[in-house]
Amino acid sequence: MNWTAIIVFVLLFGFVTVLGFVAAHWRRGDLTELHEWGLAGRRLGTIITWFLLGGDVYTAYTFIAVPALVFGAGAIGFFALPYTIIVYPLVFLILPRMWAVAHKHNYITAADFVQGRYGNRWLALAVAVTGIVATMPYIALQLLGLQVVIGAMGVGTGGGFAADIPLIIAFVILAAFTYTSGLRAPAMIAVVKDTLIYITVLALVIVVPYQLGGYGNLFAAVPPEKLLLPTPGAGTLGQYSAYATLALGSAFALFLYPHTMTAVLSSSGAQVIRRNAAYLPAYSFLLGLLALTGFMALAAGVASLPEFAPQFEQYKSNFAIPALILHSFPDWFAGVAFAAIGIGGLVPAAIMSIAASNLFTRNIYVPFIHPRCTPAQETQNAKVVSLVVKVGALVFIIFLPLQYAIQLQLLGGIWISQTIPAVIFGLYTRWFNPWALLIGWAAGLVVGTWMAGTTGFQSAVFPLQIDGLTVPGYAALYALASNVVLCIVLSPIFNGIGATKGSDQTIASDYRFR
Amino acid sequence: MSTTPGRSTPAAAHSRWWLLLLLIPFVALLWVPFYNRLDPAIFGIPFFYWYQFVWVILTSVIILFVDSRTREVDTSEQ
Numbered sequence: 001m002n003w004t005a006i007i008v009f010v011l012l013f014g015f016v017t018v019l020g021f022v023a024a025h026w027r028r029g030d031l032t033e034l035h036e037w038g039l040a041g042r043r044l045g046t047i048i049t050w051f052l053l054g055g056d057v058y059t060a061y062t063f064i065a066v067p068a069l070v071f072g073a074g075a076i077g078f079f080a081l082p083y084t085i086i087v088y089p090l091v092f093l094i095l096p097r098m099w100a101v102a103h104k105h106n107y108i109t110a111a112d113f114v115q116g117r118y119g120n121r122w123l124a125l126a127v128a129v130t131g132i133v134a135t136m137p138y139i140a141l142q143l144l145g146l147q148v149v150i151g152a153m154g155v156g157t158g159g160g161f162a163a164d165i166p167l168i169i170a171f172v173i174l175a176a177f178t179y180t181s182g183l184r185a186p187a188m189i190a191v192v193k194d195t196l197i198y199i200t201v202l203a204l205v206i207v208v209p210y211q212l213g214g215y216g217n218l219f220a221a222v223p224p225e226k227l228l229l230p231t232p233g234a235g236t237l238g239q240y241s242a243y244a245t246l247a248l249g250s251a252f253a254l255f256l257y258p259h260t261m262t263a264v265l266s267s268s269g270a271q272v273i274r275r276n277a278a279y280l281p282a283y284s285f286l287l288g289l290l291a292l293t294g295f296m297a298l299a300a301g302v303a304s305l306p307e308f309a310p311q312f313e314q315y316k317s318n319f320a321i322p323a324l325i326l327h328s329f330p331d332w333f334a335g336v337a338f339a340a341i342g343i344g345g346l347v348p349a350a351i352m353s354i355a356a357s358n359l360f361t362r363n364i365y366v367p368f369i370h371p372r373c374t375p376a377q378e379t380q381n382a383k384v385v386s387l388v389v390k391v392g393a394l395v396f397i398i399f400l401p402l403q404y405a406i407q408l409q410l411l412g413g414i415w416i417s418q419t420i421p422a423v424i425f426g427l428y429t430r431w432f433n434p435w436a437l438l439i440g441w442a443a444g445l446v447v448g449t450w451m452a453g454t455t456g457f458q459s460a461v462f463p464l465q466i467d468g469l470t471v472p473g474y475a476a477l478y479a480l481a482s483n484v485v486l487c488i489v490l491s492p493i494f495n496g497i498g499a500t501k502g503s504d505q506t507i508a509s510d511y512r513f514r
Numbered sequence: 515m516s517t518t519p520g521r522s523t524p525a526a527a528h529s530r531w532w533l534l535l536l537l538i539p540f541v542a543l544l545w546v547p548f549y550n551r552l553d554p555a556i557f558g559i560p561f562f563y564w565y566q567f568v569w570v571i572l573t574s575v576i577i578l579f580v581d582s583r584t585r586e587v588d589t590s591e592q
Binding site: 075078081082085086088089092093214215216217218219220227228229231240241243244247248271274275277278279281282284285288292 | 533536537539540543544545546547550551552555557558559560562563566567569570571573574576577578580581585
């Protein structure tokens, strides 16, 4: 066991635990109100929103999985960079409208907006359930990040139930401060977490190339076939279309995720979101650097070092970055880096569980189970559900094979994209019929799941055949295309035969943010 | 009920054209064959990598510019 790293890790972890509980008192609000507990009272300014969204989008799983993908598969793994670039023009254009209408009508979730806009609780239910189902495996994967760094410090590598005890302790802490402080806790902790992450990544991209003798040597040591996307052969667009559609589809999906929506709605104004769209790419730069550490791990040859053999056996390429950290830094700094990744898991896990419980409470519990509950009961229900969600994620990661969580997260991205017509189109037009949107959503789920199924749920890239040309592309986009076509074809038909168009509680000026 | 927010003044309607600038990063990054190459490298970093890093900064600059051109009265900030 690496005691120096463990002590540094525990100290930093303890610090953010205290911070998580203190957060309840920060910008004091009535925590029995759902928008206070679940959206921190919609009072977060530009800087805290920047940390919160950054901590939310760039998760512990991202920090483990993106370099691992570059380490294992090469250039294709770099799609995370164009993805997190082109998402920001979309954030800039679309989300201020969402903020404005949500602020006006006290919407807490995307499904709240759909309910208000279309007056159709089944469509709202579909959006809510999709959000919850897509979020659950994501929370489980945050635990994977924690598990890997705990394993890297030599704790619990023996296997068995004892190996999971540190993970359980970390999660009890997470559950407790989320329950008491709501969204204020991850908002405060995100500041610490991101500072640690920036320090760690900057250290990596300076120290490791220095040890390897410069960036030229680093890239020279990478196998040439991993350095670029292979040129597609005849009759296929190969990895070119896969790369572009993965970037575009992931960008569309990102802000449909409930945890992103929660962070966006908790900001104090539409201008805060617009400004953040310009400043958040700083994190994308960091993510790009982090993706490069996958190559650094290759160049440093950590996978063949005997001291890391057992962990590589257990965590596969997910161990690339922890191994590189242990290999390149003194133990105390490895502790800082691991704490950064570990705390990096807590922040998004907290926001995700809050987002999922907001959805359950607002869009399932109140409309379908307990219509006459008071605001205090509503909030209490959300707090309890946030606990249930986290226990579920914990059970998932401890008792089920890791592969399931990864596959479900992959499917989750495909599924959440199918809520785009109802949520995003709804911000701009009421032309679509809610029942058409519901059928389009269902068709998109089926098509996307089938496409992923043809790869044995190993990949989200589906080789679509168009007139003899193979276009491998992100299944979420293909499924979305069929979804949108159905919505466009069915809406006039349903409106024509008098299928109920639903009521609309919003008016045009609600969407104006200046 | 109307579904699009009205832009009342001609100046505001005019400023919306700036939003088209936001399309540039999409073109630059989604046309993969354009940048899937090693040369020219900078400090040993292949074109494929530094090109995409440059677009992080350019996109940020474009958004800041468009924001400044399309912002009217900022009442939302606290």
